[in-house]
Amino acid sequence: MINILDKTFVPFISKEDIETRITELAALISKDYKESCPVFLVVLNGAFLFAGELVKRIPLSCEITFIRLASYSQTESAGSVTEIFGIDKSLENRDVIIIEDIVDTGLTMSQLLKQIGKMSPKSVEIATLLHKPEALKTPVIIRYKGFEIANRFVVGYGLDYDGIGRNLDSIYVVA
Incomplete structure (x- = not known):
């Protein structure tokens, strides 16, 4: 068990299971994009650890x-998405892979997909470490999923509770 602020969390997905699944996802992406030079669009802050581990296992240009x-306030989705800083490169006619830490309501991803669509990419796919299908409010097609989980609040491996817990090497769930 670990305590973060006013909540207690228990182990949920181990470091070893995360690393194994990331290696599997990297192999799938490498196969699918072997003839391409994809653009990985990493959604900060949460996806930084997942993205780093994923892309270093992909031997492609x-x-x-x-x-x-x-899009979050404490443990709940705020229901709206605020862009803090945006895409700084042309995505026109490029294969884009969005790397996200977690897709739950789908609202953030839906809005991001609309924004990217206006940039005329060749293709856009999503790679997420976690997916909460029960929480979806808008449909989102996710090609590369690490783990499907129940609609519970999790921290670790980039995911946080009010800014704390991102540095944990495993994923924990609120007790």
């Missing part, structure tokens, strides 16, 4: 860029 969005 690629580009990496970042976007920062905010």
Whole structure:
């Protein structure tokens, strides 16, 4: 068990299971994009650990860029998305892979997909470490999923509770 601020969390997904799944996702992406030089669009802050581990296992020529969005307040989705800083490169006629830490309501991803669609990419796919299908409020197609989980609040491996817990090497769930 660990305590973060006013909440107690228990182990949920181990470091070893995360690393194994990331290796599997990297192999799938490498196979699918072997004839391409994809752009990995990393959604900050949460996806930084997942993205780092994923892309270092992909032996392709690629580009990496970042976007920062905010959609959470404490443990709940705020229901709206604020762009803190945006995409700084042309995505026209490029294969884009969005790397996200977690897709739950789908609202953030839906808005990001609309924004990217206006930039005329060749293709856009999503790679997420976690997916909460029960929490979806808008449909989102996710090609590369690490783990499907129940609609519970999690921290670790980039995910936080009010800014704390991102540095944990495993994923914990609120007790």
